[in-house]
Amino acid sequence: SQELEQSPQSLIVQEGKNLTINCTSSKTLYGLYWYKQKYGEGLIFLMMLQKGGEEKSHEKITAKLDEKKQQSSLHITASQPSHAGIYLCGAAASGGYQKVTFGTGTKLQVIP
Amino acid sequence: NAGVTQTPKFRVLKTGQSMTLLCAQDMNHEYMYWYRQDPGMGLRLIHYSVGEGTTAKGEVPDGYNVSRLKKQNFLLGLESAAPSQTSVYFCASNTGTRQYFGAGTRLSVL
Numbered sequence: 001s002q003e004l005e006q007s008p009q010s011l012i013v014q015e016g017k018n019l020t021i022n023c024t025s026s027k028t029l030y031g032l033y034w035y036k037q038k039y040g041e042g043l044i045f046l047m048m049l050q051k052g053g054e055e056k057s058h059e060k061i062t063a064k065l066d067e068k069k070q071q072s073s074l075h076i077t078a079s080q081p082s083h084a085g086i087y088l089c090g091a092a093a094s095g096g097y098q099k100v101t102f103g104t105g106t107k108l109q110v111i112p
Numbered sequence: 113n114a115g116v117t118q119t120p121k122f123r124v125l126k127t128g129q130s131m132t133l134l135c136a137q138d139m140n141h142e143y144m145y146w147y148r149q150d151p152g153m154g155l156r157l158i159h160y161s162v163g164e165g166t167t168a169k170g171e172v173p174d175g176y177n178v179s180r181l182k183k184q185n186f187l188l189g190l191e192s193a194a195p196s197q198t199s200v201y202f203c204a205s206n207t208g209t210r211q212y213f214g215a216g217t218r219l220s221v222l
Contacts, residue, residue, distance in 0.1 A: 006154070033211060043202070043213045088154055090211060098143060098162045100204075100211060101171060105154035 004091055004103035012109045013079050021074045021106045023089035029069045033090040033100070034061075043088065046074075076108075084110045114138055118203050118214035125193045125221045133188040133217050135203030143206040144186040145170075146178060148199040149216075155202060161186055193221045 003026045013019050023032070034046040047056045049065035049072060056063055060083075063074045076083055090102040116137045125131055135144065142163045147155040147170075157170030159178040167178045175197060177189045190197060198221045203214040 031208070035211075035213075042215045043211075045210055045212075048209050086154075090155070099157070099160060099168070099170070100143075100145060100206060101157050102147070102155035 004089055004101060006087075006089060006103040006106045008106060009104065010107040010109075012111060015079060015081060015110055015112050017079055019076050019079055019108070021087050021108075023072045023074070023091075023103050025070045025091055027070070027093050029065070029072075030092040032063075032065055032069075032072045034063050034072070034074055035088045035090065037086040037088060037105075039085065079108075079110045081110045081112055084108055116203055116205055116212050116214040118201075118217050120217060121215065122218045123220070125190075125219065127194060127221060129193050129221075130189070130191050131193065131219075132190075133201055133203075133219075135186045135188070135214060136184055137186075137205040137212070138184060139205060139207070139212065140183070141205035141207060141212070142183070144180065145204045145206070145211070146176070146186065146188045147202045147204065148172065148197075149202060150199050158188065158201075193219075195221045197221050 005024050007022045032049045035043040037043050052067040052069045054065050060077045065072045087106045092100050119134045145160040146158040149155050156172045158176050161167050161180040164183040179187045201217045204211045
């Protein structure tokens, strides 16, 4: 079965700093989703990547899917306290969107 | 358009009790999912469905059963609850370009 590993597991950054979260799959990805979750709340959709090399941005958050479609990175520029939360990558394995699994999550704290 | 609605929002069970969590979506999506999220962890797929009348096992299906008798509803059942099933349960439906999530159900099994 497909496994998604996120790194780092947790991150503490000073406000204004840039940061990157990685999501690595054991199999080729059919589609890759990024979500944010505030502590104790539901999931907020950020973006979805499908094509190798694709890059998308949402406000100060940029995500990219590598050419081989086995790794995605999420980059936050000039972090703010509002960026704090858990970031989750989810993916559908090759063949379709039927089975969507998620990574282990990355906890982000932004210190003012 | 309510999206994905989960009921109940909170529940406390005693070990051995049974219960059913209901997920309803009004977007006519074919694919629906049940996940659990344990403290400080990501989402783990319990079961999923690719259409009315179909179900399939995910990563952690043991101790759970599901049914999809109607396209808009996906039910998750716990026949004999165990403390290890204390978790937050999320339901989702999928268009292909996005997973739509419910608000979650907090379940405690004592």
